[in-house]
Amino acid sequence: MPANPDLTPRSPEEINDAIRAFLAERRGRRLDGEERRAYERLRAEWLAAVRGGPCLTGQR
Numbered sequence: 001m002p003a004n005p006d007l008t009p010r011s012p013e014e015i016n017d018a019i020r021a022f023l024a025e026r027r028g029r030r031l032d033g034e035e036r037r038a039y040e041r042l043r044a045e046w047l048a049a050v051r052g053g054p055c056l057t058g059q060r
Contacts, residue, residue, distance in 0.1 A: 015046040 010018075019042045031039060 012049040015049055
């Protein structure tokens with residue numbers, strides 16, 4: 001069975017690029033609640049990738 005690409009860990013650089021793109025799309029305004037949670041998930045994923053451990057949120 002092929003590996004699930006959603007479960008393949010991303011590098012810190014890939015996650016950083018995703019964070020930058022996410023925030024660039026929302027430049028000039030505050031994040032709403034759902035967007036804030038999405039940002040926090042990305043940030044947790046990045047932090048786990050930098051530290052070399054699993055993402056504690058279990059989500060992307």
